[in-house]
Amino acid sequence: MAIATTLFDLTGRTILITGASRGIGFAMAKACAEHGARVVLNGRDPATLAEKVDALAAAGHAAEGEAFDVTDEAATIAALDRIVARHGALHGAIANAGVQHRVPVLDFPTADFRRVVETNLTACFVLGREAAKRMAATGGGAIINTVSMLGPIARPTVPAYIAAKEGLRALTRAMAVELGAKGIRVNAIAPGYVATEMNTALIENEPFNAWVIGRTPMGRWAQPEELGGAAVFLMSPAGAFVSGHILSVDGAMSVAV
Numbered sequence: 001m002a003i004a005t006t007l008f009d010l011t012g013r014t015i016l017i018t019g020a021s022r023g024i025g026f027a028m029a030k031a032c033a034e035h036g037a038r039v040v041l042n043g044r045d046p047a048t049l050a051e052k053v054d055a056l057a058a059a060g061h062a063a064e065g066e067a068f069d070v071t072d073e074a075a076t077i078a079a080l081d082r083i084v085a086r087h088g089a090l091h092g093a094i095a096n097a098g099v100q101h102r103v104p105v106l107d108f109p110t111a112d113f114r115r116v117v118e119t120n121l122t123a124c125f126v127l128g129r130e131a132a133k134r135m136a137a138t139g140g141g142a143i144i145n146t147v148s149m150l151g152p153i154a155r156p157t158v159p160a161y162i163a164a165k166e167g168l169r170a171l172t173r174a175m176a177v178e179l180g181a182k183g184i185r186v187n188a189i190a191p192g193y194v195a196t197e198m199n200t201a202l203i204e205n206e207p208f209n210a211w212v213i214g215r216t217p218m219g220r221w222a223q224p225e226e227l228g229g230a231a232v233f234l235m236s237p238a239g240a241f242v243s244g245h246i247l248s249v250d251g252a253m254s255v256a257v
């Protein structure tokens with residue numbers, strides 16, 4: 001694809017995207033690759049990851065995989081070290097891997113609360129801290145956290161998810177103010193309802209599906225590909241002075257009454 005200006009050009013940048021073996025993460029990786037980045041896709045299953053890396057490579061993009069569990073701190077650090085050893089620097093990191101667990105709050109098991117917070121918040125802290133150390137040593141970079149429309153607003157049965165995502169918004173701001181002086185920008189993308197595997201049960205639940213469509217001013221679910229542009233913007237020269245920002249991509253759902 002021809003790019004008219006260098007505003008959104010990611011040529012020469014190496015970007016790690018966690019949770020990129022499907023859904024929003026893969027769409028963000030594909031969009032960054034289409035704008036010239038070398039993308040490193042992450043997920044836990046090496047076989048699924050290899051398929052997605054092969055698909056990008058077959059389309060002529062620079063793509064590779066790093067399979068690890070984001071809740072494994074040592075594995076995360078080892079992967080970052082391998083990326084920097086291979087390519088000299090890490091320019092971008094997208095902390096996107098996330099899990100959902102739906103149970104009414106009075107029945108919500110503590111172990112599941114911890115697991116959701118560990119994946120959706122603590123792992124993003126570890127990735128952000130370790131990525132930022134390496135970026136600081138090579139002149140800066142950009143970090144994006146995938147948060148959610150949920151957090152500032154809530155709905156029943158997802159208390160751990162909402163708590164973790166709201167925490168990740170706060171962490172985004174905390175890291176942005178501390179890392180700006182090192183040339184590192186930290187932002188978040190807040191999707192609304194996106195038609196991915198995470199939401200298969202909701203899409204198949206006709207009353208819920210009708211509620212999403214009726215409640216979203218744009219009248220539909222987002223497609224994963226519609227999150228790619230936000231990632232490219234925040235990674236690219238177009239976003240060079242954007243930091244500490246939470247970018248909603250939700251068809252205006254979060255501002256509708």
Ligand SMILES: NC(=O)c1ccc[n+]([C@@H]2O[C@H](COP(=O)([O-])OP(=O)(O)OC[C@H]3O[C@@H](n4cnc5c(N)ncnc54)[C@H](OP(=O)(O)O)[C@@H]3O)[C@@H](O)[C@H]2O)c1
Nearest residue numbers: 019021022023024043044045069070097098193194196198
């Ligand atoms: N879909 C939505 O409507 C929506 C809305 C707001 C925010 N979000 C957020 O957007 C992000 C992506 O969601 P999605 O809908 O694309 O989800 P998805 O289709 O379920 O994909 C999740 C991805 O994360 C990976 N993953 C999960 N746990 C992991 C772990 N411990 N370590 C490494 N990788 C892990 C999965 O691969 P493996 O299972 O193979 O590891 C997969 O690649 C999440 O943070 C989610 O909370 C989604």
